[in-house]
Amino acid sequence: MKGIVFTEFLELVEKKFGLEMVDKIIAQSKLESQGAYTSVGTYKFSEMIQLLQNLSLNTGINKDDLLLLYAQHFFEALRENYPDIFLKYKDPIEMLSSIETHIHREVEKIYPNAELPTFEVLEQTSTTLIMVYKSDRAMYYFGLGLMNKTFEYFNTSATIEIEKIKENGTEVKFIITKN
Template sequence: MKGIVFTEYLAFAENLVGEDVVEDVIEACKLPSGGAYTTVGTYDHAEIVILTKAFSEHTGIDDQDLVRMFGVYLGEVFQRKFSQFFAEADTLFDFLASVHTHIHVEVQKLYPDAELPSIEMIERSERTALLRYRSPRNMDALALGLIQAAASGFGDTIETERDSGADVDGTYVDFRLTRSG
């Protein structure tokens, strides 16, 4: 997983619990990286899982909800840092349809070693969409938070249903999105 995700995760955690607690948690977790991340480095996603469990214990917030909350935070960061990708889309569903076919292609050019999830638009109408998420890291809560942040950025309110499944290509999570209004 790319270092930008880790550096932003620590910024998110500092906002949540404060810098001193973050430093204590990193030290207590005894991470292989030592908790020292650079935005361009590549790190084992298991470190975010370890950190999330520790922050969950510290805050009492469910670990999956923490990951979703981080996804919202990260989505807002991406909207500021990579605004051109959002500006290229007219609607939320246009943007979500472009993630795998356009945005991830551009990310792969910059970071050829990046192991990106697959986000595929399966169905789409004016008010509903079905997105299929695949990743060996099983970070669908992060994907949900990113989707929620994108919806907010486009001024949309969405309801989301999540279903898991498997096919010949492996496991996946489907997000059925319904725009309100």
């Protein structure tokens, strides 16, 4: 997993819960990296799971809600650091439907060997998007948070339903209806 995911996560923890919480969750985790991350480095996903679990234990906030919170933060970091990606689109459905064909390709240019989830578009109209998320990491709530922020960015709203195709969350269908 690319280091930017870790550096932004720890930045969120510091902003929302304080530097002491960052130190605490790093100390509670058994991290090969010892919690020293660079945005371009590559680290084991198991480290993110440990940090997330320890943050959940210390805050009482469940993992899915933390992933939604993190996605909001991460979206803003992407928007600030890579505004050109966002300028290409005029509509959230258009942007979300291009995750696989454009956005992930741009991410891979910046972060070669990034291990990204896949999003297969099953159906798309001007107001509806149905797509399947696939990832061994099962971080679909992070994806949901990014989708919510995409609609917010375009000053519109949507109803997003989640159907687990695989119970462990490694394959999930998103049914998105623009309001």
